[in-house]
Amino acid sequence: MTNSRRKHLIMLMLIGLIAICSTLLMLKRNNEPDITTIAVVLPQKETIATSRIMDGIRDYVLNNSIELDVLYVEEITEDDMNQILSEETKNNAIGTIIIYPEKYLKCDEDYRLISENIIAITEFMQNQFGVCAYFSNSSKEKEVYDAPLSTEIFQEIINGIITYIHLNNTYALGYKTIEMMDLNGKKGKLSNVEIKSVKVDKQVIESGDFDELLVE
Amino acid sequence: MRKRRVSVRILLPLIMSISIAVCILTCMLLFSHYLSVFIVDSAEKEVKKQKEALAQGIEQEIEDISDLINTIYYQNIKINDFSDEEFSKLLCNIFNDNSDRVYSISIYDIDGNCIFNTRKDNEKNVVNKVWFNNSVENIESIQFGDDELVCNTSVKRVIPVSKYIEYARSNRMNQGVLCVTFYTDYIEQILNNYGSTLNEYCYLVDANNELLYHPYMRAIESDLYEEKTLEKVQNIEKNNIVRNEGTNWIIYKQQLGYTGWNVVVVNSLSYIKNDNLNIYYVVWLILLIIGAVLITLDVVLLKNFTDPIYKLLRTMESFGRGNYEIKADENGIGELKVLSEQFNVMAEKLQKQMDEIRRNEHEKRKMEKKLLQSQINPHFLYNTLDSIIWMIQSGEYCGAEQMVSLLAKFFRISLSQGKDIIPLKKELEHATSYLAIQNIRFKDKFEFHVHADSELTKYLCPKLIIQPLLENAIYHGMEGMYDDGEIDINVYEKDGIINIDVVDNGLGMTEDKIDYIMHNKVVSSKRGSGIGVRNVNERIRLIYGEQYGISMISELDEGTTAKIMIPMLEEVDDK
Numbered sequence: 001m002t003n004s005r006r007k008h009l010i011m012l013m014l015i016g017l018i019a020i021c022s023t024l025l026m027l028k029r030n031n032e033p034d035i036t037t038i039a040v041v042l043p044q045k046e047t048i049a050t051s052r053i054m055d056g057i058r059d060y061v062l063n064n065s066i067e068l069d070v071l072y073v074e075e076i077t078e079d080d081m082n083q084i085l086s087e088e089t090k091n092n093a094i095g096t097i098i099i100y101p102e103k104y105l106k107c108d109e110d111y112r113l114i115s116e117n118i119i120a121i122t123e124f125m126q127n128q129f130g131v132c133a134y135f136s137n138s139s140k141e142k143e144v145y146d147a148p149l150s151t152e153i154f155q156e157i158i159n160g161i162i163t164y165i166h167l168n169n170t171y172a173l174g175y176k177t178i179e180m181m182d183l184n185g186k187k188g189k190l191s192n193v194e195i196k197s198v199k200v201d202k203q204v205i206e207s208g209d210f211d212e213l214l215v216e
Numbered sequence: 217m218r219k220r221r222v223s224v225r226i227l228l229p230l231i232m233s234i235s236i237a238v239c240i241l242t243c244m245l246l247f248s249h250y251l252s253v254f255i256v257d258s259a260e261k262e263v264k265k266q267k268e269a270l271a272q273g274i275e276q277e278i279e280d281i282s283d284l285i286n287t288i289y290y291q292n293i294k295i296n297d298f299s300d301e302e303f304s305k306l307l308c309n310i311f312n313d314n315s316d317r318v319y320s321i322s323i324y325d326i327d328g329n330c331i332f333n334t335r336k337d338n339e340k341n342v343v344n345k346v347w348f349n350n351s352v353e354n355i356e357s358i359q360f361g362d363d364e365l366v367c368n369t370s371v372k373r374v375i376p377v378s379k380y381i382e383y384a385r386s387n388r389m390n391q392g393v394l395c396v397t398f399y400t401d402y403i404e405q406i407l408n409n410y411g412s413t414l415n416e417y418c419y420l421v422d423a424n425n426e427l428l429y430h431p432y433m434r435a436i437e438s439d440l441y442e443e444k445t446l447e448k449v450q451n452i453e454k455n456n457i458v459r460n461e462g463t464n465w466i467i468y469k470q471q472l473g474y475t476g477w478n479v480v481v482v483n484s485l486s487y488i489k490n491d492n493l494n495i496y497y498v499v500w501l502i503l504l505i506i507g508a509v510l511i512t513l514d515v516v517l518l519k520n521f522t523d524p525i526y527k528l529l530r531t532m533e534s535f536g537r538g539n540y541e542i543k544a545d546e547n548g549i550g551e552l553k554v555l556s557e558q559f560n561v562m563a564e565k566l567q568k569q570m571d572e573i574r575r576n577e578h579e580k581r582k583m584e585k586k587l588l589q590s591q592i593n594p595h596f597l598y599n600t601l602d603s604i605i606w607m608i609q610s611g612e613y614c615g616a617e618q619m620v621s622l623l624a625k626f627f628r629i630s631l632s633q634g635k636d637i638i639p640l641k642k643e644l645e646h647a648t649s650y651l652a653i654q655n656i657r658f659k660d661k662f663e664f665h666v667h668a669d670s671e672l673t674k675y676l677c678p679k680l681i682i683q684p685l686l687e688n689a690i691y692h693g694m695e696g697m698y699d700d701g702e703i704d705i706n707v708y709e710k711d712g713i714i715n716i717d718v719v720d721n722g723l724g725m726t727e728d729k730i731d732y733i734m735h736n737k738v739v740s741s742k743r744g745s746g747i748g749v750r751n752v753n754e755r756i757r758l759i760y761g762e763q764y765g766i767s768m769i770s771e772l773d774e775g776t777t778a779k780i781m782i783p784m785l786e787e788v789d790d791k
Contacts, residue, residue: 015508022501059435063414151367158367172438205365212433216370 038181039069039088041081042099048216049146049170053099053121056174064182069093078107085118095185097133097177101125117185119177119193133177133193135168144197146170149214157202164201169213225522232514240507247499252489259488260456260466266410267468267481270418273406274472274479282358284314285379285396288321293394298331298385308334319366319374319397323381326352326391342395347378351393355380360475363400363428373400404429407479415487419443423476425450449480457485524548528556540567581758603657619656625649632679637759639787640707640714641673647682647705654690662694662701662720672707672714676785678759681752685718685766685778688733688749693722693776709784713764716780724772734768749778756782 040057042050054070061068069091071084081101088096095117098105102124111128113120120129135144143165145153156162176193184190204210288310296303311321311334322333328343342348347361361376378395403420410418412431420429425446427433435441448458449469458465464485469478524547531544540563544556600623607616629646632638644666651664686703694701706717725733733749753766760783770776 011512012509015505015512018508019501019505055434059432062412149371151370154365154367154371169438171434172440175435175438175440208363208365210437211363211365211373213437214365214371215373 035065035067036182036186037067037069037091037093038178038185039071039084039091039093039096040099041071041073041084041096041101043103044072044074045103048148049168050099052147052170053174053177056171056176057097057178059171060175060178060182066178066182073104075104075106078105078111078113081105081107081113085113095119095181095190097121097181098129101128116188117181117190119181119190121173121177131190131192133173133180133195135173135197136194144168147198147213148216149200154205154214157200157205160202164199166197167200167210167213168197169195171213223526225519225526228522229515229518232518233511236507236510236514240503240510244500244503247503248496251492251495251499255489255492256457256466256485259483259485260468263456263466263468263481263483267418267470267479270406270410270481271470271472271479274403274420274477277402277406278473278475281377281396281398284310284318285358285377285394288396289379289381289394293323293381293383296384297387298383298390304332307332317399317402319368319372319399320395322395322397323383324348324393324395326393331392342393345376347376347395348393351378351380357474360477362422362426366397374398375400375403400429407431410481415484416482418479418481421446421449421478421480428477445480445482449478520549521552524552524556528552528559532559535563540570599657600653615656619653622649622653622656626653630680636678637676638679639673640668640675640677640716643677643679643682644668644673644705644707646680647686650683650686651703654686658690658694662690662703664703664705666705666707668705668707669709672709672784674786675714675782676787677714677716677782678755681756681780681782682716682718684749684752685780688778689718689720689722689776692725693720695723712784714782714784716782718778718780719775721775724774724776725768725770726772727770730768730770734766752780756780 038061040054042054057068060066069088073080073084076084081098085096096119098118098120101120101122105125105128107128109127113129118129119131119133120126121133122129123134126132126134143162144167145165146168147170149157149167153162153165157165173193173195176195180190180193198204198210198213200210200214205214288307292303292306292310296306307321311318320333320335322335323331324342325331328341328348330342345361347359350359350361357379359378361378363373363375365371366374374397376395376397378393381392381394383390383392407418407420407429408431410416414432417431419427419431422428427436427443427446430436430443432441432443436443444460445458445465445467448460449467452458452467452469456466456468458467466483466485466488467480469480471478524545528544531542534542543563544559546553546556546560548556600619604616604619604623607613607619626646626649629638629642629649632642648664648666655662655664682705686705689703694703700721702721704717704719706715706719708715708717734753735750736748749766749768756765764781764783766778766780768776768778
């Protein structure tokens with residue numbers, strides 16, 4: 001075999017190799033962007049509020065290439081919580097959202113969960129967690145309710161018994177919390193999520209501006 | 217400026233490779249364009265189909281609602297008297313049968329006073345409601361109002377659907393408005409079945425382009441999302457592809473009957489294209505591979521064509537430079553092989569002719585050489601023989617005997633069995649014989665001495681090269697001298713060259729004369745050997761090369777030195 005023939009053979013083999021590698025790469029190729037995993041811990045017993053928070057979370061997840069690792073818990077200790085967090089870290093979750101820990105986490109008052117990339121949606125255990133999501137004016141107002149509106153409150157507002165109430169937009173709380181985790185979780189630059197409650201009166205109800213938030 | 221020669225070996229494959237690359241790129245672009253058009257067309261058709269399916273589902277629901285209203289009106293209100301007790305029962309039965317979709321059935325007189333309602337909480341101020349006024353103004357058609365919130369077991373959204381009616385009360389015809397309030401659940405369920413990602417979704421707008429349904433309604437109300445296609449939806453009658461925020465969107469809308477509502481289906485074209493990106497990659501890769509293979513084949517094929525030509529060119533160049541032994545490789549395709557073969561035939565013929573010419577030239581030179589060697593003037597022999605005769609007549613028998621002996625030696629060496637090259641020793645003997653004969657003839661007019669390194673006498677030299685110089689010394693140098701003439705032959709080695717100096721102390725010569733002797737066919741004397749210095753010089757150069765030969769230095773009244781330079785060549789055994 002002459003040198004030139006050998007060169008041609010090597011050239012053809014190289015082209016073939018490039019073709020095979022490219023095909024394999026393409027077959028493995030996925031047009032989907034990289035999926036980010038975020039863990040969510042919430043109470044076993046689902047309420048309308050947790051359901052709305054999850055709606056917000058899921059709506060965000062649906063359009064942002066995120067995979068949720070949802071854990072329903074009933075009653076857990078500090079150790080259990082630490083174990084959950086450590087397992088989620090092993091599962092490559094970029095962070096954990098803890099919803100209403102006051103409903104299932106049994107811990108001392110001086111307990112401090114020092115861990116990165118955790119946002120707790122809580123109003124009563126803010127001291128235990130570094131970063132929290134909450135409604136800013138909920139504790140200051142007297143008439144504060146979680147969305148959706150109950151029939152009684154609705155009737156009372158329509159009938160003028162109550163002039164107005166403050167409604168906690170739990171959907172927005174869930175949405176903004178996971179948005180914060182998605183955008184800043186990897187960078188480790190999480191900060192508190194603060195949502196203002198919506199003032200709802202008869203006029204607001206009749207305007208139809210918040211229909212979807214008010215209905216179940 | 218010298219023009220740079222462009223090689224066909226590079227030019228042809230380059231042009232072909234560029235052409236192939238351009239073709240492949242054009243194919244890629246055309247394919248991308250047509251595939252893109254195809255994808256967009258398919259996507260548009262698909263979205264249109266989905267929009268029609270959605271619209272059909274909602275229109276079916278609207279038709280059911282209309283049917284219910286018409287049933288209530290034409291089969292109950294119109295044929296019964298309002299004051300009849302059965303009238304309310306009939307309406308309540310209809311309500312109960314449809315309670316899963318109907319929130320309430322109510323009838324208002326033309327002034328807006330509620331005269332019947334399946335619910336206890338009567339709506340007040342209906343005269344301000346759009347649906348009421350529209351019904352009064354358009355008595356033939358069914359009117360759809362704005363959605364509103366109601367409270368049943370939970371807070372829900374409803375749509376009031378109304379119709380102008382004429383009803384009998386105590387046998388007296390009255391005008392009024394029938395209003396049936398429907399839950400939006402059924403319509404939402406139909407719309408919920410469609411995709412609800414931000415790349416593929418649908419929404420419902422009313423006649424005022426206000427959102428009635430959107431999969432992200434809560435996010436919109438929470439200011440977390442904004443429907444940016446809403447404004448553009450109004451102007452999409454002709455072109456269904458809208459560019460928004462750097463992304464192309466396929467948007468289709470369809471009006472739903474006489475409700476004034478529009479169902480809008482939105483699909484991200486970029487997402488659809490991205491979804492089909494693999495097809496692009498596969499075809500691009502195939503085209504690239506085809507291109508690479510074609511270029512490789514092109515290079516290989518053209519190499520097979522151009523290489524033999526290139527090699528033949530190189531062979532011809534080498535042949536042109538004088539390498540007549542070179543042969544062209546007889547390979548290549550078709551005529552190219554014949555071309556090489558014919559070149560070789562031509563080269564072979566040419567070489568034969570060249571050899572012939574060379575051989576002839578050699579023979580010619582050899583003949584010339586022989587001729588030069590044989591140019592011994594017979595005068596020398598006659599004179600010598602005359603001298604011998606004279607010596608015998610005058611009783612100088614010893615001298616005659618010596619002369620005959622010397623002459624015999626002289627001729628023996630001259631002939632040397634036909635050899636051209638003889639040992640230096642023989643040549644010196646020949647020169648000595650010659651000098652001795654001449655000395656007898658000239659009656660000891662000069663003295664001569666031979667100084668030769670015995671080591672050098674074994675080396676070879678062309679025969680009869682010293683004698684012409686001696687002749688020159690005798691006839692040009694010794695003539696006019698009286699008894700004190702001297703001729704020396706000195707043989708020595710210098711820088712690996714044998715130097716034979718013939719030195720005389722004669723009258724010397726001018727440079728012009730030396731030049732004349734060296735460059736003209738002259739002999740020293742008619743009485744001499746007849747071999748000129750120039751001939752000797754030419755012979756030496758012919759045999760050994762241009763760096764060897766004869767040089768002469770002379771000074772008037774001082775003498776002349778003729779120098780022969782020959783290489784140190786030893787005789788080797790033939791065996």
